[in-house]
Amino acid sequence: MNNKILRHNTSDIILHWFNALCWFLLLITGLGVLGNHQINPLGKWFPAMMESLCGGAECLLTVHEIIGLVWISAFLLYLLLNFRASMNFLREIFTIHPRRDLVWLLKKPLQLTIGNKAMRRLGLNTELPPQGFYNVGQKAFAQPAVILGLIIAVTGIIMFLSDKVLAEEQTVLVIWSIGIHYVAVGLVTAGLAIHIFMAAINIEERPAFYSMFSGYVPVEHVKYHNPLWYEEIIQEEQSLPDSGTSRTQEATGVQEQSTADKI
Amino acid sequence: MKSQYAMIIDSSKCIDCKACLAACKQVNDLPEDHWRNWIKYSEQDPQSAETHLVHFQPGGCMQCNTPTCVEACPTRATYKDERDGTVKIDYGLCIGCGSCIPACPYGARYRNPITRKVDKCDFCDFWRNNFGLEPACVSTCPTKARIFGDIHDPKTRAYQVLRENSDRVVRLSNPQTETKPNMFYLKNTAPKDWPKPARTPDPIKAMLCCLTPGLQGILGASILGALVMWGKQIFTRSEEEQDDRESE
Numbered sequence: 035m036n037n038k039i040l041r042h043n044t045s046d047i048i049l050h051w052f053n054a055l056c057w058f059l060l061l062i063t064g065l066g067v068l069g070n071h072q073i074n075p076l077g078k079w080f081p082a083m084m085e086s087l088c089g090g091a092e093c094l095l096t097v098h099e100i101i102g103l104v105w106i107s108a109f110l111l112y113l114l115l116n117f118r119a120s121m122n123f124l125r126e127i128f129t130i131h132p133r134r135d136l137v138w139l140l141k142k143p144l145q146l147t148i149g150n151k152a153m154r155r156l157g158l159n160t161e162l163p164p165q166g167f168y169n170v171g172q173k174a175f176a177q178p179a180v181i182l183g184l185i186i187a188v189t190g191i192i193m194f195l196s197d198k199v200l201a202e203e204q205t206v207l208v209i210w211s212i213g214i215h216y217v218a219v220g221l222v223t224a225g226l227a228i229h230i231f232m233a234a235i236n237i238e239e240r241p242a243f244y245s246m247f248s249g250y251v252p253v254e255h256v257k258y259h260n261p262l263w264y265e266e267i268i269q270e271e272q273s274l275p276d277s278g279t280s281r282t283q284e285a286t287g288v289q290e291q292s293t294a295d296k297i
Numbered sequence: 298m299k300s301q302y303a304m305i306i307d308s309s310k311c312i313d314c315k316a317c318l319a320a321c322k323q324v325n326d327l328p329e330d331h332w333r334n335w336i337k338y339s340e341q342d343p344q345s346a347e348t349h350l351v352h353f354q355p356g357g358c359m360q361c362n363t364p365t366c367v368e369a370c371p372t373r374a375t376y377k378d379e380r381d382g383t384v385k386i387d388y389g390l391c392i393g394c395g396s397c398i399p400a401c402p403y404g405a406r407y408r409n410p411i412t413r414k415v416d417k418c419d420f421c422d423f424w425r426n427n428f429g430l431e432p433a434c435v436s437t438c439p440t441k442a443r444i445f446g447d448i449h450d451p452k453t454r455a456y457q458v459l460r461e462n463s464d465r466v467v468r469l470s471n472p473q474t475e476t477k478p479n480m481f482y483l484k485n486t487a488p489k490d491w492p493k494p495a496r497t498p499d500p501i502k503a504m505l506c507c508l509t510p511g512l513q514g515i516l517g518a519s520i521l522g523a524l525v526m527w528g529k530q531i532f533t534r535s536e537e538e539q540d541d542r543e544s545e
Contacts, residue, residue, distance in 0.1 A: 067390070069373030073504040075513045081373075091372065092389025146526040149533055197393040197413040205395040205408065206498075212371055212394060213500025213508070220512035224519040231523035237530055 038250035056105040063098040127176040134163035135170035166262040189215040301382035303479035310442035311353035317434035324433040339487035358405035358418035359478030365495035369400035
């Protein structure tokens with residue numbers, strides 16, 4: 035089966051990897067700036083190393099601020115240019131179906147840790163409830179990533195403005211921003227560890243990982259992992275045979291791709 | 298042995314002329330209404346008419362050995378310089394959040410409204426290091442109430458004076474916050490009970506006490522979870538899993 039479905043368009047792929055690069059650089063420079071070893075989760079050595087690499091803590095702070103501003107600007111630009119797609123994304127990740135999603139959330143981690151066999155031995159059914167474009171595990175990371183990302187951006191801007199425009203009476207905002215920024219980044223990073231494992235290391239999700247480069251996922255993968263999304267594509271394809279909504283274009287993309295493969 | 302710059306102050310010599318305040322303000326180009334040093338006054342007891350004497354006590358940042366301001370700074374923009382024992386501020390790193398201001402028991406810090414960064418006495422670091430000058434308040438004092446120098450260096454006058462008066466110097470500090478200040482007053486100084494307990498702002502206090510270990514725990518658990526899943530993936534033969542899936 036060579037049939038493929040378009041899962042991510044080019045701008046989404048660029049945004050994803052741009053975001054990943056920014057987060058990585060912001061995380062290491064941010065941890066580097068956190069020179070008070072009593073509040074640095076990595077302790078003394080990390081800020082010392084980063085300071086040596088960057089040539090001083092002042093430089094680290096400047097780099098952190100610049101990357102942060104570029105990151106925020108890029109997201110604002112994306113939001114302006116792709117407003118509808120952004121709203122669809124937000125609607126998609128914040129839509130949950132408590133009954134079946136809860137079962138999925140309980141079973142999937144068991145499957146990944148003790149395995150199907152052990153689950154059957156415990157008398158558990160290993161079948162997972164069907165999922166849509168994103169499974170609820172992905173949503174469980176996407177939701178906090180969006181909300182905490184927003185919090186990180188806002189608190190970051192407040193801290194950036196502290197010695198530019200804020201008066202002494204407003205520094206209480208800055209001090210709270212420091213604490214909130216710190217916790218939000220810590221939580222996102224904890225989620226990121228699972229996200230990176232699921233996306234880049236977990237063998238089952240390998241086709242989805244490749245789709246973050248090529249844009250395409252095999253139909254078989256979609257049928258098994260995202261059956262509700264697959265149903266949606268088929269339905270849309272049948273109800274709107276030739277008018278141009280984005281989904282049907284994707285579905286036509288499937289056919290074009292498959293003919294190309296045959297040739 | 299590392300240097301430890303300090304001041305020994307005989308406050309009974311102070312005549313409240315405020316030359317030290319003016320010199321400091323001029324040399325360090327301080328903004329309006331802000332000062333790096335001060336003169337405190339002993340309170341007069343209105344009931345006792347015996348004495349009308351007020352004791353003047355000059356002071357400034359005490360360059361403490363266990364500085365609570367340094368602990369309150371998230372970035373180490375303020376730090377204890379191990380080379381000369383003073384507490385410094387890295388103005389490139391300070392964003393002027395002001396966490397350190399209430400963390401000083403002596404009120405030695407303020408936020409400069411022009412630079413929007415925190416400022417305090419640094420024993421005239423620039424003039425001392427570049428021109429070998431004493432701090433402005435020391436050299437300007439007409440009665441020489443302040444003696445400045447490296448108290449770890451036996452050749453300095455500060456070392457000798459401190460040694461000679463070792464039984465009659467006091468370090469002013471709040472009993473709740475022992476910061477081991479490097480400002481030594483001769484015993485009869487007054488007032489003595491003015492230092493406040495250090496107050497670290499709540500968010501920073503939370504980071505120090507529980508948020509950091511909490512986040513370390515959450516991060517550790519999540520990385521451990523990923524490693525367990527990875528291990529499981531490595532140790533279970535993928536073919537078995539394939540069969541498994543097809544049989545379902």
